[in-house]
Amino acid sequence: MAGFSAGAGDLLARWLDHLRALDGASENTLKAYQTDVAEFLGFLHGHHGESLGVSRLSQVTQSDMRAWMAHERGRGLSARSLARALSSVKNFIRWLADREGFDATHVLAARAPKFQRKLPRPLAVDAAQAMIEQVDTQAMEPWIAARDAAVVTLLYGCGLRISEALGLLGESHPLPEVLRIRGKGDKERLVPVLPAARDAVADYVRLCPYPPEPGLPLFRGKRGGALNPRLISRAMEQARLSLGLPASATPHAMRHSFATHLLAAGGDLRAIQELLGHASLATTQIYTAVDQARLMEVYRDAHPRA
Incomplete structure (x- = not known):
């Protein structure tokens, strides 16, 4: 070298x-x-x-x-x-x-320089739901609209990375109650699948002109090839502009939203770590800071300074 x-x-x-x-x-x-x-x-x-x-x-x-x-x-x-x-x-x-x-x-013993860690920017619960609904109405072809909505539902409902959602193969349909996901570093984890996510994928498959085949991507592009993640990003960009949401409303923000909303509902931090596939609990702990930041926003809104 x-x-x-x-x-x-x-x-x-x-x-x-x-x-x-x-x-x-x-x-x-x-x-x-x-x-x-x-x-x-x-x-x-x-x-x-x-x-x-x-x-x-x-x-x-x-x-x-x-x-x-x-x-x-x-x-x-x-x-x-x-x-x-x-x-x-x-x-x-x-x-x-x-x-x-x-x-x-x-x-x-060398000390790393201090820096302000950027907090994830999740969507509010109603905004996350509105994002899915908006994506489901945008594309001219019904099967593409259903496809985009199914992918975004998996990001939010299961906390998947975009690469993990698009990495699902034809044999994944119909989705089981628990998905086996191979994530970063080839690490495997089990992710529960909500009925809403199963239904969204089933709707997409029903409308899709390309039947699911073992060994081939479950989510297809317009010509039948593997779906480009950029198309999901574009669909969400169009939706956020329609909904007046910030530029931080990206595919990865849906995964952040999954984790933050689960924690706010009383989810165990260690369990959330397993669901997200984080190698270190320290990575997951950032969501506690997000939750505290949101609490402070609510407090400030409710108790404005005179």
């Missing part, structure tokens, strides 16, 4: 192979890890002007870490992106330290 020694490049490749084989990391995740760690190794190589092997990587100091982070900020990396890159570097060095038996405290 350009910018650092072949030895460091080999170690990086082995770590990525380890993640791919044992942790089931997705290719997009692996690519992000590779980019982050390669930038770090390239900086160390230029900073010290020497080849990088296990011996040199085992001697990374706090000063090295501070210099790298200052360099990354200097080239315009945001605090959020630097925090992600630091996490990648820590994971790589932790793996290397476990494998080679050295103390990685100086790297692992």
